[in-house]
Amino acid sequence: MQRFASRHPIWTLVIAIVVAALLWLVFAPWPDGLEDAIGRKRIFLNAVFGGITLGALYFLVAAGFTLIFGLMRNVNLAHGSLYLLGGYVGFEISDSTGSWLLAFPVVFVLVAALGLLMQNQVFRRMEGEDLRQTLVTIGISVVLADLMLWIWGGQSYTILSPEWLSGPTTLPVISSIKSDGEIVYLRYPAVRIAILVAAIVMGVAMWLVLNRTRLGMLIRAGVDDREMLAASGVRIQYVFLAVFGFGAGLAGMGGIVGGTFQSLSPGEDTRFLLASLVVVIVGGMGSIPGAAIGALVIGLSEQLGLVYAPTYSVVFTFLIMALVLAFRPQGLLGDRR
Amino acid sequence: MAVIERQPAEPYWVERIPAPVWAVGFLLLIMPAVANDFVLFQVFGWTFILGMIALSLMFLAGYGGMVSLIQMSVAALAGYMVAIFGPSGVEALSLFLPWYVYIPVAVVIATIGGALVGALAVRTEGIYTIMITLAIASAFFYFTRQNYGIFNGYTGFNLVVPPQLFGVDWRQPVPFYYLTLGMAALSWLVVVYVSRSPFGLALQGVRDNPRRMAALGFNVTAHRIAAYAFASVIAAFGGILLVWQNAQISPGTAGIPAVIDILVIAVVGGLKRPIGPFIGALIYVLLRSFAPDALSAFGLSTERFKLLIGLGFLLIVFFSPDGVLGLWERWRARRASKADPLRGGSR
Numbered sequence: 001m002q003r004f005a006s007r008h009p010i011w012t013l014v015i016a017i018v019v020a021a022l023l024w025l026v027f028a029p030w031p032d033g034l035e036d037a038i039g040r041k042r043i044f045l046n047a048v049f050g051g052i053t054l055g056a057l058y059f060l061v062a063a064g065f066t067l068i069f070g071l072m073r074n075v076n077l078a079h080g081s082l083y084l085l086g087g088y089v090g091f092e093i094s095d096s097t098g099s100w101l102l103a104f105p106v107v108f109v110l111v112a113a114l115g116l117l118m119q120n121q122v123f124r125r126m127e128g129e130d131l132r133q134t135l136v137t138i139g140i141s142v143v144l145a146d147l148m149l150w151i152w153g154g155q156s157y158t159i160l161s162p163e164w165l166s167g168p169t170t171l172p173v174i175s176s177i178k179s180d181g182e183i184v185y186l187r188y189p190a191v192r193i194a195i196l197v198a199a200i201v202m203g204v205a206m207w208l209v210l211n212r213t214r215l216g217m218l219i220r221a222g223v224d225d226r227e228m229l230a231a232s233g234v235r236i237q238y239v240f241l242a243v244f245g246f247g248a249g250l251a252g253m254g255g256i257v258g259g260t261f262q263s264l265s266p267g268e269d270t271r272f273l274l275a276s277l278v279v280v281i282v283g284g285m286g287s288i289p290g291a292a293i294g295a296l297v298i299g300l301s302e303q304l305g306l307v308y309a310p311t312y313s314v315v316f317t318f319l320i321m322a323l324v325l326a327f328r329p330q331g332l333l334g335d336r337r
Numbered sequence: 338m339a340v341i342e343r344q345p346a347e348p349y350w351v352e353r354i355p356a357p358v359w360a361v362g363f364l365l366l367i368m369p370a371v372a373n374d375f376v377l378f379q380v381f382g383w384t385f386i387l388g389m390i391a392l393s394l395m396f397l398a399g400y401g402g403m404v405s406l407i408q409m410s411v412a413a414l415a416g417y418m419v420a421i422f423g424p425s426g427v428e429a430l431s432l433f434l435p436w437y438v439y440i441p442v443a444v445v446i447a448t449i450g451g452a453l454v455g456a457l458a459v460r461t462e463g464i465y466t467i468m469i470t471l472a473i474a475s476a477f478f479y480f481t482r483q484n485y486g487i488f489n490g491y492t493g494f495n496l497v498v499p500p501q502l503f504g505v506d507w508r509q510p511v512p513f514y515y516l517t518l519g520m521a522a523l524s525w526l527v528v529v530y531v532s533r534s535p536f537g538l539a540l541q542g543v544r545d546n547p548r549r550m551a552a553l554g555f556n557v558t559a560h561r562i563a564a565y566a567f568a569s570v571i572a573a574f575g576g577i578l579l580v581w582q583n584a585q586i587s588p589g590t591a592g593i594p595a596v597i598d599i600l601v602i603a604v605v606g607g608l609k610r611p612i613g614p615f616i617g618a619l620i621y622v623l624l625r626s627f628a629p630d631a632l633s634a635f636g637l638s639t640e641r642f643k644l645l646i647g648l649g650f651l652l653i654v655f656f657s658p659d660g661v662l663g664l665w666e667r668w669r670a671r672r673a674s675k676a677d678p679l680r681g682g683s684r
Contacts, residue, residue, distance in 0.1 A: 073464065075464050075467060075468055077467075077471070129658075130463060130464040131404060131463075131464065132654060132658050134404075134464060134467055135600075135604055135650075135654045135658075136651065136654050136655070138597060138600065138601075138650075139601075139647055139648075139650045139651035139654055140647075140651065142597065142601075142643060142646065142647030142650065143644060143647035143648060143651065145643070145647075146641065146643040146644040146647060147644065149643075150641065150644075270475065270593040274471070274472060274475045274476075274593075277468050277471060277472045278472050280468070281465075281468060281469060281472060285465075310483075311483050311484060311485070311486075312483070313483075314476055314479040314480050314483060315476075315480060317476070318472075318473070318476035318480070321469075321472060321473075321476075322457060325457050325460055325461070325469065326457065326460070329460040329461050330461075
């Protein structure tokens with residue numbers, strides 16, 4: 001951080017100003033002139049919080065994608081299918097047992113098992129052939145998409161959130177001030193707050209595992225140079241299996257989250273695959289903090305774009321990606337190799 | 338006095354073209370005499386069109402080492418341009434320009450679009466190309482679906498028909514068959530020619546070892562972007578034919594499944610040779626046209642042909658990474674090597 005600040009003083013200033021402006025927009029009551037110019041503060045706040053929550057979901061899905069990519073050089077284009085499969089299975093479990101929380105471990109184990117199977121039976125056979133692995137993941141995604149269409153049909157499903165998470169909570173953020181001076185605080189669905197907290201906890205836990213444990217050390221070493229890691233006697237296949245299983249399971253759990261606060265239908269798999277791709281391209285490949293920043297940026301731009309320029313919200317996402325590619329092809333936090 | 342040894346005469350160019358090519362060409366030329374309209378228009382017309390779009394992918398992937406998923410979007414962009422600048426059923430948006438304006442305009446715009454995407458994609462290498470082009474292709478899909486001012490959003494354009502040139506209705510099965518056959522053959526020849534030209538050879542050098550080519554003084558980035566532009570021209574013509582065949586274009590034309598289908602076609606056919614994509618396209622179109630009947634004969638729902646295509650693609654990638662052509666070549670090589678030691682070398 002300090003090194004970045006000393007090397008790029010202007011950029012640091014720009015980033016600081018943007019962050020400060022955002023914080024002011026969120027926390028300060030808006031003057032009338034601003035409300036006239038860009039609409040009610042409540043709408044803006046909802047868009048911002050929606051964007052952050054969406055970013056949290058994107059982060060859950062893209063974190064596994066970026067880890068798998070960074071370690072194994074495997075662009076897993078079936079990642080979106082794992083997401084959708086996790087969502088459908090989670091729907092079945094929470095529907096039949098009535099327990100929303102129970103769905104998470106079960107889906108994690110099931111989808112992670114599928115991921116282990118894919119890594120051990122498919123990708124291991126074509127190690128080092130990046131293109132072929134990617135083609136296989138495309139084939140798997142086509143097959144999985146059709147199987148899921150076969151089983152669950154074309155209608156959309158929504159997973160019901162449990163009672164203790166349904167309904168809104170009040171946040172200590174001022175939404176507006178009424179004419180008689182009463183302060184109205186922002187109300188926001190509790191389940192989305194829970195998702196946000198869960199994503200942050202997950203991100204911090206992953207950062208801790210990666211930076212403070214032996215397994216994390218192995219993974220980081222593998223991302224940097226897997227040949228040397230293998231040559232120094234580490235059974236790299238087990239590391240690969242662990243990462244692939246974890247990434248797949250995370251995508252599956254992301255499916256439950258996505259199914260709870262949005263919906264599940266055919267086509268969602270490609271939507272989340274695209275989101276993961278863009279997040280990883282923007283954030284930097286193989287970097288967890290990069291995925292977090294990328295997910296936040298994409299989620300915010302999508303939601304704010306949806307509110308303030310509905311026709312062009314996709315274009316914003318695309319423009320951000322194009323800008324990053326043009327000026328920093330390795331991604332915001334990626335290393336140049 | 339020098340003895341001038343007579344070189345054996347260069348074979349006449351007709352003789353250098355192998356017999357199977359003549360046979361296939363002849364068969365394709367007389368096809369309208371034996372096949373019905375459905376086969377001509379739907380099966381072969383569609384095969385040639387998809388083959389052309391997949392050929393542009395094959396050119397990039399096989400000679401340039403860049404697996405680009407943008408080709409279907411470039412084709413759709415050209416199709417949209419034809420619908421926007423030319424005649425269509427959406428009178429509020431179409432400009433109804435004459436054909437000698439809107440076809441070049443469509444090709445040029447699609448080429449510029451493809452080259453721009455290429456300029457972005459070549460900033461990264463190898464496997465990243467797939468990710469970036471897939472992301473851009475889906476952005477194109479979502480954009481056309483949301484934009485009503487230019488692309489007419491979800492509905493797209495209908496009644497986009499080819500012009501009545503030389504008094505021929507080019508959407509009739511037989512003229513359309515010859516039109517697509519001619520364009521496909523032309524693009525195949527051009528790709529074969531370019532692959533042997535200095536540019537094509539340099540491109541293959543860039544594919545094999547970009548650093549060495551750069552050290553030799555070749556501009557690696559420029560060659561790659563030029564390859565994208567060239568491939569975009571072929572894809573653009575494919576897209577124009579596609580919109581004429583369907584008489585309509587909508588965001589789904591360049592949706593993610595369609596983008597993936599082009600990759601499937603090119604890989605199944607084989608990425609090593611320009612004829613591969615056409616073989617892949619024929620297999621795909623045959624499956625697409627007749628698999629529903631076969632599936633319902635087995636008591637399965639007719640919608641499961643996607644599963645069939647996906648499984649077939651997986652099998653091909655698993656067992657023959659260079660596609661059906663690779664299977665065929667390996668079979669021939671095995672037969673040749675079997676014959677060799679026993680009979681003492683007829684080959």
